Amino acid sequence: MQYRILYRPSFAIAHVQLDANDVLRAILDAPKLSAGGCTGVTFDLMRAALLDDAQLRGLAAAALQRMVDGRIPDDVLPLLADSRLIALNKKTGGVRPIAIGEALRRLAARATLKHVRDAVDAHFAPNQVGVGLRNGAEALFHSAAAFADQHPDHVCLQLDFTNAFNRVCRKAMFEALMEHPVLCGLVPFVRCFYIGAPSLWLEIGRAHV
DSSP states (O other): OOEEEOOOOSSOOOOOOOOHHHHHHHHHHSOTTOOOOTTOOOHHHHHHHHTTOHHHHHHHHHHHHHHHTTEEETTTHHHHHOEEEEEEEOTTSSEEEEEEEOHHHHHHHHHHHHHSHHHHHHHHTTTOOSSSSTTHHHHHHHHHHHHHHHOTTOOOOOOOOTTTGGGSOHHHHHHHHHHSTTGGGGHHHHHHHHSSOOOEEEEETTEEO
16 A cells, blocks of 8 residues: 655654543543534444443554554545535525535544644634634634724724635745744645545535535
């Protein structure tokens, strides 16, 4: 089986090391009834298999570690990178595409982020309140409302960018990761799924496009 080392830095970077306990914490915290990706594997299926089998959790940790280190077989990478696409109708017209990634990849991300959670929080706070901050959006809403009451002569501008996430410059993202003393350890894992063009599989009846 051929492996491709997708990232080999010329200098030492922070390294994330996963073990069976990381897998246990990640699968316990994973949302229930969450949809599966192209293979149909869900967190609930993995939870049923992993919770009562310490040996299997150890094997799962080894598999997730390969992802974190960027050591994914070429023929396996598309299975982990591709997503199942669901098209939902918007109330205002048009279509809202929802991409559901593979559960095993999402589990690796959950386990990895627990190792760098403090660094992520410190890096983004207080500039963003939408991810990782409990009741952050509610606090922002109430703060804006209070500011508007105190300053009736001011205006509030709300921007909504179309397809904003997919328009983010990947080069800038990698540069930001590399500059961080802790988050640079995420580069091998992130690079696996952002240097190529994974497929989105749209279900139409029983067919996949």
